[in-house]
Amino acid sequence: MPEKEMEKFERERKELNKLLMKRANLNMNRFMNVDSQAYKRGALSAKTKELLGLVSSLVLRCECREDEVTTEELVEALGVGLVVGGSVTIPHIRRVLKYWDELQGTGNEI
Amino acid sequence: MPEKEMEKFERERKELNKLLMKRANLNMNRFMNVDSQAYKRGALSAKTKELLGLVSSLVLRCECREDEVTTEELVEALGVGLVVGGSVTIPHIRRVLKYWDELQGTGNEI
Amino acid sequence: MPEKEMEKFERERKELNKLLMKRANLNMNRFMNVDSQAYKRGALSAKTKELLGLVSSLVLRCECREDEVTTEELVEALGVGLVVGGSVTIPHIRRVLKYWDELQGTGNEI
Amino acid sequence: MPEKEMEKFERERKELNKLLMKRANLNMNRFMNVDSQAYKRGALSAKTKELLGLVSSLVLRCECREDEVTTEELVEALGVGLVVGGSVTIPHIRRVLKYWDELQGTGNEI
Amino acid sequence: MPEKEMEKFERERKELNKLLMKRANLNMNRFMNVDSQAYKRGALSAKTKELLGLVSSLVLRCECREDEVTTEELVEALGVGLVVGGSVTIPHIRRVLKYWDELQGTGNEI
Amino acid sequence: MPEKEMEKFERERKELNKLLMKRANLNMNRFMNVDSQAYKRGALSAKTKELLGLVSSLVLRCECREDEVTTEELVEALGVGLVVGGSVTIPHIRRVLKYWDELQGTGNEI
Numbered sequence: 001m002p003e004k005e006m007e008k009f010e011r012e013r014k015e016l017n018k019l020l021m022k023r024a025n026l027n028m029n030r031f032m033n034v035d036s037q038a039y040k041r042g043a044l045s046a047k048t049k050e051l052l053g054l055v056s057s058l059v060l061r062c063e064c065r066e067d068e069v070t071t072e073e074l075v076e077a078l079g080v081g082l083v084v085g086g087s088v089t090i091p092h093i094r095r096v097l098k099y100w101d102e103l104q105g106t107g108n109e110i
Numbered sequence: 111m112p113e114k115e116m117e118k119f120e121r122e123r124k125e126l127n128k129l130l131m132k133r134a135n136l137n138m139n140r141f142m143n144v145d146s147q148a149y150k151r152g153a154l155s156a157k158t159k160e161l162l163g164l165v166s167s168l169v170l171r172c173e174c175r176e177d178e179v180t181t182e183e184l185v186e187a188l189g190v191g192l193v194v195g196g197s198v199t200i201p202h203i204r205r206v207l208k209y210w211d212e213l214q215g216t217g218n219e220i
Numbered sequence: 221m222p223e224k225e226m227e228k229f230e231r232e233r234k235e236l237n238k239l240l241m242k243r244a245n246l247n248m249n250r251f252m253n254v255d256s257q258a259y260k261r262g263a264l265s266a267k268t269k270e271l272l273g274l275v276s277s278l279v280l281r282c283e284c285r286e287d288e289v290t291t292e293e294l295v296e297a298l299g300v301g302l303v304v305g306g307s308v309t310i311p312h313i314r315r316v317l318k319y320w321d322e323l324q325g326t327g328n329e330i
Numbered sequence: 331m332p333e334k335e336m337e338k339f340e341r342e343r344k345e346l347n348k349l350l351m352k353r354a355n356l357n358m359n360r361f362m363n364v365d366s367q368a369y370k371r372g373a374l375s376a377k378t379k380e381l382l383g384l385v386s387s388l389v390l391r392c393e394c395r396e397d398e399v400t401t402e403e404l405v406e407a408l409g410v411g412l413v414v415g416g417s418v419t420i421p422h423i424r425r426v427l428k429y430w431d432e433l434q435g436t437g438n439e440i
Numbered sequence: 441m442p443e444k445e446m447e448k449f450e451r452e453r454k455e456l457n458k459l460l461m462k463r464a465n466l467n468m469n470r471f472m473n474v475d476s477q478a479y480k481r482g483a484l485s486a487k488t489k490e491l492l493g494l495v496s497s498l499v500l501r502c503e504c505r506e507d508e509v510t511t512e513e514l515v516e517a518l519g520v521g522l523v524v525g526g527s528v529t530i531p532h533i534r535r536v537l538k539y540w541d542e543l544q545g546t547g548n549e550i
Numbered sequence: 551m552p553e554k555e556m557e558k559f560e561r562e563r564k565e566l567n568k569l570l571m572k573r574a575n576l577n578m579n580r581f582m583n584v585d586s587q588a589y590k591r592g593a594l595s596a597k598t599k600e601l602l603g604l605v606s607s608l609v610l611r612c613e614c615r616e617d618e619v620t621t622e623e624l625v626e627a628l629g630v631g632l633v634v635g636g637s638v639t640i641p642h643i644r645r646v647l648k649y650w651d652e653l654q655g656t657g658n659e660i
Contacts, residue, residue, distance in 0.1 A: 016424035023427050025405050025592075028412060030584045031193075035417050037577045038193045043182035048158050052190040055162045056169040059526070060195065060418045071243070072153035079248050080162040083141075083148045085170065086499070086526025087255050088280045094236035097243050126534040133537050135262075135515050138522060140254045145527050147247045169416070170528045185575050192578060196389070196416025197585050198610045204566035207573050251523075258523045263512035268488050272520040275492045276499045279636070280525065292483035295355050300492040302358060303471075303478045305500065306609070306636025307365050308390045314346035317353050355482075360474045361633075367467045368633045373622035378598050382605045382630040389606040390635065402593035410602040413581075413588045415610065456644035463621070463647050468629050475637050500638045 051077045058092055059085030074100060161187045168202055169195030184210060271297045278312055279305030294320060381407045388422055389415030404430060491517045498532055499525030514540060601627045608642055609635030624650060 024032070039049045047069060054074075058081040069077070078093050134142070149159045157179060164184075168191040179187070188203050244252070259269045267289060274294075278301040289297070298313050354362070369379045377399060384404075388411040399407070408423050464472070479489045487509060494514075498521040509517070518533050574582070589599045597619060604624075608631040619627070628643050 016428060019427050019431060020424050023405055025409060027584055027587045028409050031412055034577055034580045034584055035193045038189050042186050044186045049190055051162060052165045052187055053194055056165045056191055056194045057418055059166040060169055075243055075245050076152050076154045077162055079245060080148050080159055081166055082248060082251055083145045084163055084166045084526050084528055086524050088277055088524055094240050097239050098236060126538060129537050130534050133515055135519060137254055137257045138519050141522055144247055144250045144254055167528055185573055189575060189578050192581055194416050194418055196414050198414055198607055204570050207569050208566060255523045258519050262516050264516045269520055272491060272495045272517055273524055275496045276521055276524045279496045279500055295353055296482050296484045297492055299355060299358050299478050300489055301496055302361055303475045304493060304496045304636050304638055306634050308387055308634055314350050317349050318346060357474055357477045364467055364470045364474055365633045368629050372626050374626045379630055382601060382627055383634060385602045386605045386609045386631055386634045390609055406592050406594045407602055409588050410599055411606055413585045414603060414606045456648060459647050459651060460644050463625055465625050465629060468632060471632055497638055
């Protein structure tokens with residue numbers, strides 16, 4: 001059942017983050033700081049930057065984050081990733097959409 | 111001198127595109143069509159989509175396109191690419207900025 | 221037991237495809253169409269094109285498809301991927317071979 | 331529970347290796363040989379070469395091997411991978427650290 | 441003029457190969473050997489293997505080799521690379537086609 | 551003539567760095583800082599970290615830096631990159647070796 005999968009995903013993520021924090025040295029922590037600063041609103045809105053992070057992670061076939069975007073915006077952003085990165089991104093697009101569906105309601109049981 | 115370099119770049123690009131058009135089969139042409147459709151405005155603005163294409167190409171260390179963005183927007187978008195894709199993107203960021211500077215220097219203010 | 225794993229894999233794949241179909245916009249569907257056309261027989265046989273898709277996905281460390289090839293042909297194709305993409309493709313080659321073994325009978329229980 | 335996960339990981343790895351050995355052709359076996367030779371001590375120590383293998387696999391987002399290194403050395407090596415490969419390596423760093431923690435927790439201090 | 445460019449390309453390649461041979465250690469030479477063995481005819485024809493090498497190199501955005509294929513076969517193989525690897529492969533496809541055209545223009549019909 | 555090529559390379563690099571500095575925003579500068587900190591000696595020597603940076607950049611097919619290493623150490627490090635990243639790294643290994651040879655030819659023995 002989707003809800004359970006998401007809970008498991010979140011729990012594992014939290015555990016792994018704790019582990020990362022425990023082991024990270026000073027310079028890794030600085031990187032994390034630079035990383036989170038990069039998504040703050042500036043000349044571009046926070047939403048645009050989230051999408052930039054999402055699509056560039058996608059084409060590198062990595063986990064990604066997204067929020068405050070509509071489904072249509074997400075699908076269009078994924079569509080740009082699809083043409084830039086090719087069919088190897090398809091399994092990752094599927095996973096993003098699945099996660100998205102679970103986030104949205106879990107009323108949208110598929 | 112920058113202007114010459116840009117002219118050379120544009121001339122070569124045009125030549126190579128002609129070559130691609132000459133050789134492309136039906137399915138490649140369809141791909142090109144899908145590619146250009148992906149950047150048309152929809153739920154997201156054309157500008158946001160240009161930036162999505164720019165940054166995802168950047169992290170894959172490829173040529174990229176950009177227009178109708180301010181320098182500040184470009185630099186922030188590149189900054190997202192830098193943290194996502196790491197220091198291996200630096201030579202590519204340099205090249206984008208150089209190209210950008212040349213565009214502005216020749217009066218092609220965008 | 222392998223059979224169960226394969227069934228699970230196929231069920232998840234189907235679910236995720238349904239999700240993709242539900243969410244895909246017009247341009248994504250066009251891409252999917254271009255994608256499936258690319259593997260139709262033309263100057264090259266369908267089998268050769270399957271192998272091209274398999275190996276290029278492999279070196280990008282992605283799921284892949286293959287059919288109508290013999291084990292020897294598959295292993296040789298994977299061997300090309302191994303020298304082109306290096307030892308980072310090994311875990312993926314392992315997975316392809318495992319899936320292959322499950323497809324082939326599951327008489328070949330290992 | 332971690333120990334179980336590690337045992338499962340090791341069992342699956344062994345199974346997949348057996349499968350690879352069963353299917354590998356002559357040239358694949360030669361590659362494996364070249365691969366293991368590359369990590370033998372020479373002008374560089376075996377430890378330095380392990381770290382080179384670890385970090386280069388990391389930035390390609392692949393499984394990796396490591397041994398005979400201290401936690402501090404591992405974390406610094408991962409830190410180089412993080413700046414070179416960017417934030418897309420973070421999930422993989424997390425996994426390496428988790429595996430590392432499990433190794434140490436089971437008394438398999440390395 | 442194309443011919444000159446090709447001559448320059450070939451001369452540089454030869455120089456760089458000589459350099460590689462001069463510096464390569466035993467294990468690198470073994471790798472080169474494994475590499476050339478991988479393209480010898482076996483269950484698959486040498487031509488099919490050339491195309492496998494071509495397309496997998498293409499999606500990794502690298503130089504590539506090709507011979508004994510017709511233009512139509514080459515274009516179809518590139519087409520598979522295009523859908524698998526996405527629009528970031530386009531500049532590389534252009535370069536392959538240019539090189540191809542130069543080869544044919546100089547009477548080196550292959 | 552090699553010396554000229556190297557001078558040109560260095561001049562362009564300097565120009566591009568100036569450009570980067572001119573355009574970089576605060577967060578990019580922080581990244582550059584994190585980047586240079588990552589190569590400082592700690593649990594690992596500066597030399598080992600240089601090699602880690604070199605090989606991980608190599609497998610991502612990027613420019614790279616190296617110093618204070620002997621030719622034998624460099625060749626072994628490149629050899630690890632070759633087996634991890636496969637034959638697509640060969641053109642880049644050639645370029646590193648060429649640059650290396652030029653450095654040594656101009657009396658800049660390292």
